[in-house]
Structures are given as C-alpha cells and as structure tokens.
Amino acid sequence: MSTNVFLLGGFQTDFARNWAREKKHISAMIRETYEGSLECTKIKPADIRAAFVGNFAAELYCMQGHLGAFFVELDPAFKGLPTCRYEAACASSGVAALSAMAHIQAGLYDCIAVVGVEQMKNVDSAKGGDFLGTAAWYERESKGVEFPFPKLFGKLGDEYDKRYGLKAEHLARIAEINYANARRNPNAQTRDWYMSYDHACGTGQYNPAISGRIKVTDCSQVTDGAAIIYMASEKFAADYANRCGISLDALPRVLGWGNTTAPIEFAVKVDDSQNDPYILPWTRKAITDAMQRAGLNSCWQLSAIETHDCFTTSEYMAIDHFGLTEPGKSWQAVEAGIIAPGGRLPINPSGGLIGCGHPVGATGVRQLLDAYKQTAGTAGDYQIPNAKRVATLNLGGSATTNVVFIIGFDR
C-alpha cells in the first residue's frame, strides 16, 4: 500500500431488530448507528471530514433516496459536510469503503465515516425478492422469477456439482457453522434461533426448498441493519491513537484490497470460466489482487475470513477461491473443520450473512467492522485468538461486483 489507511472502529446495530415493526424511518437507523459509534470509538463530530453511505435500494424498500444527506441531519456541525451514497447491490458499502480509502490516499480527507444501511423487513418476501432481483440483469434474470437470487446461487451449486461434484451435507455443515458462530455474536440476527446439522440436512415444512438445491437454511437472512466504520489517514490515526492513549501500531489498517466487476449475467460468468479451474475467476482475481497488495502469498497467512455467504454455495465457492483447497475441493476444508472456530482458517466467526444477517447495503461495512474487531482484539465471545490479518469478501449481485479487503497488521 502506497499510503496507509487505518480503521478506527465503529458500530453495528443489533441485526435482530425489525425497524419496520418499530415503525422507524431509515434515518433512525443511521442515527443510532452513528451515535453508537461515537461511544465505541470516541470519535468526535469535528473529526469527520466526509461521510460515504452504502445502500442498495432504499428507493424501492423505503421510498427514500439521497441517503448521504441524512448524515448531515445527525449533527448541526455536519452542515456542509461532503457526503455521497454508493450503490453496487450487496457490495454497496464495500465500494463505499473502497472509495473512502481512495479519497484518503489521495489526500482529500483525513477521516471518513463509511456507513452501510438497509431496511428490508418493511415489504413481504415476494416483493423483497423482486427488489433484490434488480441486483441481477432484471429483465433477463429476474423478471417474473419469484426468488431470483436463490435460483442464481443454486446454479452456482449446480455448476460445482457438474464440474467437481457437490454434496448437500457439506452445504448443511456450512449453514450449521454460521448459525453456531452467530450464537456467540450479540448483534447477530439468528443468535437465539434453533439450528442443527440434522435440521439443515432435512427438508420439510420449516426447511423447504426455495429454488433447486437451495433450502431455507442455505440462505442468508432478510435483515434490517446498519454499520459504520471510520477510515483515516496515518496522520489522523496517529493523532487519534495519541488521544486514546494507544500506539498507532495497535490500530488495524488496510493491508490490501481487490475490486473487480464481472459480466452481470450469471450464465455469462459461468460460460466465461469453462476453461478456468475457478468457477468465478473475477472473484478469484479480486482475492489474489488483495493478497498481492498485502504482500501475502498464501491464505494461511490470514487469521480469519469474513466472506459473503449470501447462500451456502457462495461460501463453498469462497473456500476454494481463497485457496484453502484446490479448486472444486472446498468440501475438504469443510470436513476437516478448517473453517470452524478453532480451525486453521475460520470463516465467518461473526456468523456471516447466514447467521449474523444480511442488510444488503450494510454488509460490506459490517464485514470490515468485524475484521477490525478481530484484529483489534475486541470481538468478545467470537474473538479468534491473536487474529493478525482478516480478509473480507463482499459480493454484489451474482458475484458481479467483488470487493476484497485484507485488514490488520503486517508484522
């Protein structure tokens, strides 16, 4: 990295909350997240030089656009603050964080608040599924399809099955691990839900097939939630560390990043990869770019991964694409317990999108916040001991937008 960009921490809302049932406007979510973050980080309003808001589809869910402007509503001191809203489907706040990093590296701002926010529970599942369909090529992949994304990520599983073989039991184990991890995360949506391997393996009234091989337990959640992370220049981080009485070396920073955009149609992605060992080569490239920028030559130099398990198949994909196994052999890491807590490279100690929840536009920042917590040693009951480097993979659409960060320390 040419210019260091530091993470100063942040806050996420309790993803179990239903803000529609609370009859709240989306701005309340932004406000609570922001106010919680001040308490957690001791950042002051005057420290914040710009605010970037990642959000997928508030226009559809809440009839509200222009979300950057709502940051200015939070404090009279923010009148005149530069703000911007970013959209890249489920990677919306991932690209907001990339932009914040670039702005800091360009020397434009010292400290940027990056917010991710989505309110989704105010519409029924059919309407929500249709809204989510706009993250694909709507007319070609989503229009008239009841739940387009389970179908698309079911096809990812089908492609694995065709090329390498795929057993449902391995997907069930991925679901089981994510739910189990979520039980240790006090902000996870499913922390008090029941889950077992038997339940994930079974089908029935409470675990019906949604589309093809994708059952309810293979899916991430419909979630209301927001998260915020503060990103800062080295100069600002040094002052901040001094103010907090800690060493600059104790603050995690961005070690590497990767960002690619694949063809939007899933079928085109798969066709393009027929001669590639990786089914989603543009996702693989975002990962390898980040690893290279971080100076890492092996995934085993990571302490944990927070990946985009919108479905169990996408986590299955992340396992081999990160290099935990050879392409097509992700099941080996699942069976060997490598991805479970205590394993050689735990995946989603937070519970991920399946366990922690998936407020679409907030997920990228939530992942970064968890990477921060793990490397700063503040993850509480879901802390990975001595975590030094944590990777995040945030996908938009059917792995169309790929955003990877590696957060932590290079020592």
Add this chain to the structure above:
Amino acid sequence: MQRQIQTVVVLGASGTVGSLSGGILAQNGLNVYYLSRTKEGSQKGLNRAIKQARSEAIASRITCGDYDTLFEKACSEADWILECVAEDMAVKKAMYEKVDAIRRKNAIVSSVTSSLPLEELPKERSDSFRANFLSTHFYNPPGKMLACEVTGQSQTDPALVDFMIEFLGQRLRRVVIPVKPAAAFAGNRLAFLLFARITELVRQFGVEMMDYLIGPYTGRLLPPLATIDLVGLDIHKAILLSLQNYTQDAMHNKLVIPAYIDSMIAAGRLGNKTRANGGFFKKLDSGQFLYYDPASENYIPGFGPHIQFVEKAKNQIRIGLYRQAFEGILQASGTEARVVHEILATYIAYAYSLIGQVTDEKYGIEGIDKVMSSGFHWACPSLLVNMIGGAERAVELVQSADLAVPQTLRTDTTWEKYYFNAGKYFIAG
C-alpha cells in the same frame, strides 16, 4: 457435588409455558420427556415446541407420554424435573408428592410459578426434595422473552441455585435474574402494579385512551391493556390477589382490582383466549376493534385519540430522536400529560424501591432492568431515567407525581451508562 443435566421431565407439557420452555431445553441439546394428563396433550405441546423452533428436528429429543404410563420411568431417569402444572397449590403439592416417591435423590425439581409462595410448596416433602427444589420462572414465550427468574426457598441448597443460574445462562441462553422468593418475584411485581393502576385509570379515561397514552412509544412492545388481554384477565386478577396477599410495601394501595374486572371475568371476557367474547378489546370479523366500556359493561367503537404531545413524541421516535421525544413528554401539560407522567414516575419509583426487596441489593437496579427488558420487552427503569435526563430529573418527576422518592434512585448510577440499541424499546406507533 458435581451436577449434570442431560435428561429433563416437563410436567404439564400440554400447556403453553410447559411446552415452550421444554422446547428450549430440547433446542439446546437436552433429552426431554413431555408429560401431561394425556399423551395427545403432550403431543400438542411437542407441536407447539416444533413451531417455536421452526424445526421438526427437535422432535428427536422429545418423548411424549401421560402421567399414567410414563411418569415413573421419566421421573426416575430425570436430572431435572420442571413442573409447569396449573397455578394451584393443591395440584402442585399432589404432583410433588408423586415426584418425591420416584425421583433420584439428587434430581432437581423446579417450578415455573412466580405467584405461589415458594416456601409453602415443598413443605411436606423429603429433605432431599426441599434441598433440590427451586423456582425457575421462564417468561413467555421463551423463544422471544429470554428472562428467567431463579430463586430457592429456605431449604434449597445454595450451591444448587448457583448451578442453575450458570446452567440456565450458559447452556439454555437465558437472561438469568437471581431474585428473592417474594411473591411475583421482580418482573410481575413491578409490571402488575402498573397494570393495576392503569386499569383503575380506565374508569376515567377509557380503554382506548389509556392504551394510547401509555402506548409503545413510552417504551414497551405492547400497550398495557393489550398486554393484559394477552395474559388473560383471570391470570391478571390471580397475580394481583397474590400480590395483595403476600406483599407489603409503600405502594400496596395501588394493587387494586376494579369491580369491572370481576364483571368482565364473570362474563368470560378474558382477553385473547376468549376472542369471541373479547377482553379489553374485541376484534370484529370486519377487522374493526371495539373497546370495553366499564360504565356500560359493553363494547364501544374507537374514536382515534390524537393528542399533540403524544404525536410529536412518536414523530421524533420515528427518526431516532428518543431523548428529544421524552423531553417533549416531560414538558407537556394537561390532564393526559399528567397521566403519562404519573405512570412513568410510578414505574421508575416502584422499580428503584424494589431494589433489595425482590433482588439482592448488590445488583442495584440491574436485576430489575434485565427482567423488564428481557421478560417484557419494556424500556428498563434505568434506561427511562437516562432518557428523561438523569436521576435528578427522575426525582423531580417522581415528586411531581406525589410519590415517595427511593433513596436508590438518587444513588444508583446505572443510568449513566451508554445504552446501545436502546431505540428498540421505543416504537413510533
């Protein structure tokens, strides 16, 4: 003694509390016997537990049976016998006698009761029964309300109470509140006093207005009279009678049961469990709600209350301005505002006055806070103190309602902490 719990018997598993509490045990990997008068009743309980877990998989951990055929085998195997039978002293005592004859010497026996005197329940039982007897008061529905009050009686082995506090918290993921064995423990004692006062105010303001004034915007999931309909007016009365009989404190005179409540109960207007008859509310087939009118003893249409300070508070809550909302409530004047001030003041004053009476003094307000947020989903007392601007302003509010100010309200500093996600208790509707 090294204790372990792997097998549990639920007595009264056909009921809501027994079946859903038992379901939580099965969800967390315990083997559970569901016993009730008939196997079909236990099976109904199992179905309820499956619905709560949203999984048929837990059925593999639950064995259903009736008292005649499975009682002996189940109770002789059990590490823990969880009694959830009817809230009737004689029924419970008869059940304990049968259990005492079969249970293993160190088997734990607990009751879900909070309203019957705990000291009395195991009186005629063996020494080992009494040493292993305590109350584990699960809140309902336990899948959503995680609070569990725990206490022993005078003969209970203190180490058992400690063990259960740990077990319920760690293994069953309950929010455990160690309480004193006083009637209704902490949560019901506080909530039902407020309910009693609100039912008294119904005579002056009406059902619709009272639930509007003390609505979810004041820090609760459900308005109070809707909550009584959910609980059942018969249960409401039973708990108040227990509080009248077995407690004594400065607010004892507020534990009133207005005569119209007796009329409603006599007419079978118990609330949600008698939907056709109604309760405080009656929902017509058209979807329209009617409201009970104590004067005419009949149901009347709503008029849609609209009071400026209430609407303003709701609008501020909608955009996350919680403190500003409470500032407006405190600044409001008029008859309706005084009602809201009185209920808020009573809640705060009574909660702080109960420190040391229902929970150990060493917990300060935290035990009472935990049960109100995890058992009722109400903004806990210290959070309300925080919202209205701190202890000094809370003292002013209590004084303005002509209530005695507990010393603990002046000294406890819990309210000064930051309450993350506090907004979830304040509903903008």
